[in-house]
Amino acid sequence: MSLIRDLQALATAVTRTVIRRRNRRAWSSYEASRPAPRETFEAAIFFADSPVNLYQIQQWYEPMRKLAETHPVAVIVRNVATAVALKDECPLPVIYQPFIAETESWLETQRIGAVFYVNQNIVNFRMMRFRDPAHIFISHGESDKDYMASNQLKAYDYTFIAGQAAYERLGRRLVDFDRDKHLRRIGRPQVDVPPAGPSLPDDDRSVVLYAPTWEGDRPSMSYSSLVSHAPAMIDALVATGRHRIIYRPHPRTGVVDPAYRDAHRAVVERLQKANAADPAARHLVDTDSVFGWQLGVSDVCVADISAVAFDFLATGKPLLLTEPASPDTEVDRDGLAGKIRTFRADEAAAVLSVIDDVAHGEDRGRYEQIVEHYFGDTTPGASLQRFLDVSDKVIRHRQTV
The missing domain is CATH 3.40.50.11720 (3-Deoxy-D-manno-octulosonic-acid transferase, N-terminal domain)
Structure with missing residues (x-):
């Protein structure tokens, strides 16, 4: 077994060297x-x-x-x-x-x-x-x-x-x-200048953005819902024939725990099968676009405790914030998870009723105050201008001292 491991390590090292040399040649050619x-x-x-x-x-x-x-x-x-x-x-x-x-x-x-x-x-x-x-x-x-x-x-x-x-x-x-x-x-100046994204059909389907974070590299950072919530939730949304899912996994999904890589593949396979059975569904697996365009086209978002949740919160549209399944996860109850209801794993199959509750329940009346507390003025362009003004002040000051 030791010899096999050594050979595997050697093969990995050789592959990395070849790739590194290829990239160096590509960069040198570009520079020239x-x-x-x-x-x-x-x-x-x-x-x-x-x-x-x-x-x-x-x-x-x-x-x-x-x-x-x-x-x-x-x-x-x-x-x-x-x-x-x-x-x-x-x-x-x-x-x-x-x-x-x-x-x-x-x-x-x-x-x-x-x-x-x-x-x-x-x-x-x-x-x-x-x-x-x-x-x-x-x-x-x-x-x-x-x-x-x-x-x-x-x-x-x-x-x-x-x-x-x-x-x-x-x-x-x-x-x-x-x-x-x-x-x-x-x-959040990024929200003021969203990148372009793919076009979606203009129909009556409700677009649900599901953007789970990765599994984290330590127990206190286990915020992902991909294993705990996704299977039952995806099945429930696909079954309605009235929803279109944009699945946006975190780029680091599965890097630490292979179970999350397997869960990701299962979601992709489920959405591919759903599209094959109903081509009009046009569920989208989005793994390579720049994040931001999804905020404007989605009617509701299911997100973990992450930046995605905060960015979507600023839109004022319904947000389902997942409750981490692991008891070891560090959850700040003085933060957003203590201000709006969280979406538990045992509610995943009933996601439609949870969406309805979030869209029309008591939290809706407090969203405006919550958004202001987290982001300040969210008038289009306001965040970007604050970023530019603050950056300008810092840069000019450092150039003169």
Whole structure:
């Protein structure tokens, strides 16, 4: 058995080497053919992750593109596979710098006033050594997940948050953290500039967005409903003939626990069979589009404690927030899960009655206040403008000190 494992490890290593060399050749060819960026950059997104986490930066394309109209923005990446993937889809210039010395030399030629971070990758600290720019954590989605109240936030000059709810959450959960100094409220600018998506039939079907999060990498982060809720819920929705499901799984589904990968495949198979039996249903398995367009076309959303739930909440349309099945999951009852009813696994087969209750029950009257508490002004364009204004102020200040 030891020999087999060794051979498997060798084969994996060889495959990775071949892929890495292929990506390096692809990037070198691209670099040789593209014109050198003419502008001097004034802001940057630092993204050290592999392509599996591209969803984290994709939602920032449009807000950052708008910022780049006044303060040119570049994306700095460490992973060559990520660079190759971004070169074809990212609207911002992509700069591949695998070594920190390259970044140091590059910064000396620029006027970088702010560096933005969309996750808590430990490699971020290699970039944060540079003193001149402001280092800003913008995350990849507002939520009540335990991740959103990390002590790591103390390392950044600023953290951009959605609104008052995040301000209160961090006050409850972080010790000796100066919220007024480090936090800036911007709402959710991504919602103001949704990306284009596929067209759906214009018919009488009610569109249900089901967007479960991934299983998490520790018991306290087990928020996904894919194993606990999905089987019975999908069957109930498909059976009506009156609903169209947009299934949007988290890109990391099944990375830690194969049971979630199997559950994902089962949902895909169920929707494919439903489409074959009823072509007019047009259920959609959406695994590769940039998230955001789904919010506008969906009539109701089933989401876990995650950024998807918060983004959909801002639409004012019915939201079913799932109750984590694991007793080990960290649920903030002072957050959204304590303000609206949650959707338990034992209710999954009765999802239609739950939707009706959420759409017409007592929570509907409080939605407007809840949305304001989490996001502030949700008038179209208001969040994007707050993001641009706050970013502009920080960048200009750092360029003059």
